[in-house]
Amino acid sequence: MSELTELTIAEARDGLVNRKFSSVELTDVHIRAVEAARDLNAFVTETLDLAIERAKASDDRRAKGKPAGGMDGIPIAVKDLFCTEGVLTTASSHILDGFIPPYESTVSQNLRDAGSVMLGKTNMDEFAMGSANVTSFYGAVKNPWYVNDGKDRVPGGSSGGSAAAVAANISLGAAGSDTGGSIRQPASFCGVVGMKPTYGRCSRWGMVAFASSLDQAGPLTRTVRDAAIMLQAMAGHDSKDSTSSTEPVPNFEASITGEIKGLKIGIPSEYRIDGMSSEIEGLWSQGVEMLKDAGAEPLEVSLPHTKYALPTYYIVAPAEASSNLARYDGVRYGLRVDAETLDEMYETTRGEGFGQEVRRRIMMGAYVLSAGYYDAYYVKAQKLRTLILKDFSDAFKKVDAILTPTTPFAAFAIGEKMDDPVQMYINDVFTVPSSLAGLPAITVPAGLSNEGLPLGLHLITKPFGEETLFCVADVLENLVSFHTKPAYLSKDAR
């Protein structure tokens, strides 16, 4: 492929500004990359004609000296969770068959307003429920990373298509969403940067809801700087989302100073989970040493309620999902499977329209909210959530950022961990606590597993602490100097 697909967003931006290439040229090579990489199944819908149209418009703006915004002319991918005006939006679910929204989500609109060029809608776990992108109605996504054992690896999930697209040089960046780790875990599995901002930074308006109190949009990119550039375009208050924050949006890219001297980095002892592999432990220790060498001060911190995070998450998120997904009833849009009676129509439509994992979570959610169980599950989970948040608040009185592994293991083969849902849920053990606390967090590729698959390190800061987050992540990224490319990029060799 052209070397234009290897650029970072920052480099592409500079190239466009300096007229080294046009957006049409840049988009064109990416379109060819999308077409060439269809075997990855990263997209549910390609919007290649639209992309050319938008690229032309971008070049016109630039020719007139009036570029739109910080991402004008940059080709990106958008997770199929964001409603896009006039473009099929499925959340990778059968139940949204044929659903073409007459509206554009705030985040994808913001990205459009910043001038970016959408290449297509990326594949994902159905309704963002999953950690391997295997629950999609449109089939599994393949991780561009593999080793020579003949097995395709999962890209992680739920933003698996977005992560794969960025890793395989199909797209310069991608919009994802993170509920319990759905940006960070696939980014880690695919060796890219994945960032989840503070809950409320990005509007949820027009984003197909999974768990409203947790869902948050964020970027997947190849560098920390790119994540800062992309979040800049995505973030901002939205009066259409009552939970959207009015906190001013700082210049994220400007926070990347390379200077972390004197910053205190918390190392939470509770994240040393039972059975943690030595490669993860080693990676983590290496990260600590690197930040220490850069002048930061590592400090042990305690987040005592960490072990309750996963069970808490698997009460709160399904509870909200069971209610959020009630609107997919076959009455107004999407799939309808006709039946004799109304109740049967509901049952057949939802039975056929939702995949197994979605049905499982709806059942769990309905169960924990039902009369007689509400206090034992939902109310208790809310109390735990408060305690988990307090753990972090206490820790951030002492430290500026917290460093943890992103995932407990590297990408596994498609088909593995399917027998026991709990095994799948463990993927998010390190990302879920910060989701429950609504904190900003980022994963940076930090090394390879013994097998040769990417592993990420994970940084967390206090609410609206994105500037510190980007700053530390950038330093870590430079120190790690991770430049290995996925095997897919040299696939002729396969």
Add this chain to the structure above:
Amino acid sequence: MTYLIQGRTNDWEVVIGLEVHAQIISDAKLFSGAATSFGAEPNSQVSLVDAGMPGMLPVINEFCIQQAVRTGLGLDAKINLHSVFERKNYFYPDLPQGYQISQYLHPIVGEGMVRLDMPDGTREIGVERLHMEQDAGKSIHDQDPNRTFIDLNRSGVALMEIVSKPDLRSPEEAGAYLRKLRAIVQYLGTCDGNMEQGSLRCDANVSVRPSGSDELRTRAEIKNINSVRFVMQAIEYEAERQVDVYETGGSVVQETRLYDPDRGETRSMRSKEDAHDYRYFPDPDLLPIDLTPDFVEEIKKNLPELPDAKKVRFISEYGVTESDAGILVAEQETAKYFEEVALGRDAKLAANWVIHELFGVLNKVGKGISDSPIVADKLGNLVDLISNNVISSRIAKDVFEEMVAKGKDPGVIVEEKGLKQITDAGEIEIAVNNVIADNADQVKKFREGNQKLVGWFVGQVMKKTQGKANPQMVNELLLEKLKG
């Protein structure tokens, strides 16, 4: 005046609680900007939020919060500074989100009170709570043999659910409560109270118990009754049905029933076994409502005078009777009309004309006071003509009828028809003299002691003067002349 149902073994008392759904007067819906006007084309007032489209989020209409607080204050109720919207989950085609956003554990308004003036004295009926919620759409089953159509115009419209305590003891009290509640929300401008259009709907919880007992027995809930009269009828029927059930050895089951006004009976809709588990939980798309005391205080300062206070003032300021005052304040428009007529005039006379003559006409033509064929100003002029002895009360009734028919000013009618009262003593004397001269026999009878004949003489004089003579002067002169 206790309402009791006579049973075979003992008397039974009725225990009633009402849940009233009142549509909040607001331009936009509770959580979307769509319009709320009644009678619009189906599905013409539906936003993406109201249609439950993917990714759509509710945003609270703050005016509705003000309206709910205003209503709470009008019910003398506790305003909860912290309240929470929750989701009530159930499936129905006209409920696009698959849940109704309502308030459950933390309503915006707590306990309050409604005062009823019953024939045997004042009754205070407790209000348990008031909460905000969104309305559902409408399922239309009668336009196609196989399909149901959905109109989402009402979907998301703001409602207040006002729940009374089980303090009501008779159909009459239930009716009075509903009327009073309607008057209060109309005074406050928070609900138009129109039951026909469904802006005010009522569910009645009814149970019975042996007279003198304190127990609360199993209740039936009669859903969606849309007139005061039907509420009273439904309760009456249901209470008697339950007494019958108990007396024939059965037991009342907790269920939802429907009132059929055509057959005058309630029928079972669904039993407790089919009851939904609504799986309430706080709506994560909405922040809790946290009000400041200042916000509430500001609304309190701008509350209008409410029926109870107005009644007291009418009695003291205008000297009208308690029962007349009660009638005059029952509707804000009536009270306003009355005050326009009464201001600076004989208020008792004004009250009489409003209550007896005007209401008579309005009832006959089936109009409300706001569509009255006679505006307050003109009725005031009529009262003036009577008070100033320009016309007699009897003539005034003719003038009033003419006003109803033609809408003319009473002064003009009096002028045109020459109805001005004769107050010239000389003119009246001539008429009196003529009547006495022409009826020697009757004069004789009177003088022999038949005092009653004075009425007959008055009648004759009035006849001679086409009813225009001042009755008092005629009376005085006749007596003087007849006594000789």
